[in-house]
Amino acid sequence: MLQVRDGAGEMLGVLFDRYQTPLFNFYSKLTGDRTLSEDLVQEVFLRILKYRQSYRPGTPFRAWVYQIARNARIDHFRKFPRERAFEPEMLPPVVPTDSAQEHQEAELLHRALLQLPEDKREILLLCRFQELKYEEIAKLLGCELNTVRTRIHRALQELRKSFHQLTEATLKQANAAAPENLPPRGGRHEV
Amino acid sequence: MKCEQISELLPDYLQGGLSPDQHHTVEAHLQQCVDCSEEVAVWRKLSLLPVEQPSPMSRVRFEAMLQAYQAGRSNEPASGPSWKKRPSSWNFFHWLRSPFGAAAWSAALLVIGVFAGFRMAGPKPLSPDIAEIQKELASTKQLVVLSMLQQQSASARLEGVSWSTREQQLNPQVLSALLHTLRYDPSVDVRLAALDALSRHSTQPQVRNSVVNALQEQQSPLVQVALIDQLVEWHDREAKPHLEKLRQSQDLNPAVRQRADWAISKLN
Ligand SMILES: [Zn+2]
Numbered sequence: 496m497l498q499v500r501d502g503a504g505e506m507l508g509v510l511f512d513r514y515q516t517p518l519f520n521f522y523s524k525l526t527g528d529r530t531l532s533e534d535l536v537q538e539v540f541l542r543i544l545k546y547r548q549s550y551r552p553g554t555p556f557r558a559w560v561y562q563i564a565r566n567a568r569i570d571h572f573r574k575f576p577r578e579r580a581f582e583p584e585m586l587p588p589v590v591p592t593d594s595a596q597e598h599q600e601a602e603l604l605h606r607a608l609l610q611l612p613e614d615k616r617e618i619l620l621l622c623r624f625q626e627l628k629y630e631e632i633a634k635l636l637g638c639e640l641n642t643v644r645t646r647i648h649r650a651l652q653e654l655r656k657s658f659h660q661l662t663e664a665t666l667k668q669a670n671a672a673a674p675e676n677l678p679p680r681g682g683r684h685e686v
Numbered sequence: 687m688k689c690e691q692i693s694e695l696l697p698d699y700l701q702g703g704l705s706p707d708q709h710h711t712v713e714a715h716l717q718q719c720v721d722c723s724e725e726v727a728v729w730r731k732l733s734l735l736p737v738e739q740p741s742p743m744s745r746v747r748f749e750a751m752l753q754a755y756q757a758g759r760s761n762e763p764a765s766g767p768s769w770k771k772r773p774s775s776w777n778f779f780h781w782l783r784s785p786f787g788a789a790a791w792s793a794a795l796l797v798i799g800v801f802a803g804f805r806m807a808g809p810k811p812l813s814p815d816i817a818e819i820q821k822e823l824a825s826t827k828q829l830v831v832l833s834m835l836q837q838q839s840a841s842a843r844l845e846g847v848s849w850s851t852r853e854q855q856l857n858p859q860v861l862s863a864l865l866h867t868l869r870y871d872p873s874v875d876v877r878l879a880a881l882d883a884l885s886r887h888s889t890q891p892q893v894r895n896s897v898v899n900a901l902q903e904q905q906s907p908l909v910q911v912a913l914i915d916q917l918v919e920w921h922d923r924e925a926k927p928h929l930e931k932l933r934q935s936q937d938l939n940p941a942v943r944q945r946a947d948w949a950i951s952k953l954n
Contacts, residue, residue: 504752505829511748519740533744541751601734608735622701623732629697644697648725651696655721655728 507544510560514539517625518564524620525568527609538567558631561621565635603665607658615650622647689715692722700729828860835863840873847879856887865896874906881912888920898928907939914942914949926953 515536522532542563550559608616621627621635629647633640692715698704699712716723834846847867850860868880881900887893901913910932917925932938933946 505833507752509829511745515740515744515748516737519744520738523738524735529738529741533740533747536740536744537747537751540748544752597734600731601736604728604731605735608732619732622697623729624735629701644694647697647700648693651725651729655725658728658731659724 506547507540510543511540514560518560521561521564521620521625522568524605524608524624525613525617531571535564535567535571538571539564542567555631557625558627558635561625561627561631562635565617599665600662603661604654604658607654607661610657611650611653615646615653618643618646619650619654689719689722692719696722696725700726828857831860832863835867840876843867843871843873843876844879847876847883851883851886861887861890861892865892868896869900869903874908877904877906877909878912881909881916885916885919894920894922898922898925901925901928901932902935907942910939910942911945914945918949918952921953923953926950929953 518536518539519532522535523529526532539560543560546563550556608619611619618632618636621632622629627635629640629643633643636643638646692712695704695708695712699709704712716726828850831846831850834842834849837843837846847864850856850864856864864880864884868877868884871877871880881897884893884897897913897916901910901917904910904913914929917929929946929950933943933950
């Protein structure tokens with residue numbers, strides 16, 4: 496049986512349970528690649544183990560983890576340059592379904608997100624999904640707080656535009672396919 | 687107000703960081719500006735994106751990585767107490783197995799050290815960050831409790847039980863470990879301490895069940911009396927048939943039988 500000489504093992508187990516899903520989602524929504532995302536999550540935990548001395552108690556732990564996560568991704572793409580960037584066109588088309596409108600919206604939004612340039616996508620993921628504060632993001636990206644605000648606004652603007660376009664395109668497709676089969680909207684009766 | 691000015695406020699609006707005045711200004715603008723309100727809508731819609739789950743193999747890989755890392759670090763031959771055999775109900779600690787054992791005390795020291803660090807470094811008002819790290823540490827502490835409950839020395843296990851009482855909420859693993867300690871720990875003192883710790887969590891149904899079941903299993907009069915007292919304290923009427931059964935068991939300590947009689951009258 497292994498002898499362990501410090502408490503790192505059990506600490507890391509807790510951290511893994513807590514952060515593996517958020518980190519996995521950060522990577523998978525950023526890269527659209529599940530396998531790569533799982534590899535990167537492993538890399539993050541190995542780095543946490545190696546560099547745990549560099550964490551200063553009293554500083555936001557989450558921000559420290561995402562610092563490591565960003566670096567792991569940057570290093571990965573330095574080592575293995577992408578042959579081509581992720582193309583949303585590689586995805587199968589969204590088939591309009593009238594039953595699960597919310598699901599369809601999510602799918603379109605996901606695509607819109609993947610169409611954003613990577614830095615815009617990343618900043619949205621950091622503040623919307625990883626729940627980092629703007630100050631933490633500023634530190635992470637090495638920029639001013641106001642720059643973070645501006646970038647978030649721009650990213651959101653662009654996301655809105657591509658989401659809008661994708662929605663229009665899908666609607667057109669739906670109307671062309673079955674214009675008379677649209678379900679009645681707001682069909683709830685007054686009692 | 688113009689969109690440009692609003693756009694400066696928008697990011698803070700989205701995270702709820704505006705003053706009431708500014709908040710009002712933004713809301714008023716959103717009422718009449720399609721572009722800005724769509725931007726807010728898109729932000730809100732982002733919550734529709736599903737949380738994806740990593741594959742279960744991820745955990746397995748992580749374990750392997752951890753072991754490999756630790757094997758690489760510990761070049762010296764293994765020494766010290768060998769791993770204690772535990773009944774199969776301890777299998778749920780399986781995933782924790784390798785990092786545990788002799789590490790307990792150093793982990794405890796580490797946590798204490800970090801806490802001391804807070805006290806010295808942190809001024810009174812708890813910033814959300816510190817609260818978050820404390821949360822992080824609270825679970826680390828629970829892990830330390832788990833590992834201490836598995837120690838060979840009774841005083842270490844006792845310490846583990848008493849650590850568990852410092853947490854208001856116990857995670858399920860710590861709770862199960864304490865229940866296990868109550869039933870099977872070889873030391874009477876540790877079993878009594880476990881009962882005391884568990885009595886704070888009587889709202890958990892499995893705690894009451896275990897106390898009732900322990901009634902039939904325990905041989906030590908001290909523990910039996912403590913269990914009976916606990917049931918009376920909870921006014922647990924459902925325990926009555928179990929107490930009846932106990933008082934009828936052969937070679938029961940007379941003091942325990944007396945206590946059981948008293949408890950039955952109390953629960954009437
Ligand atoms: Zn506007």
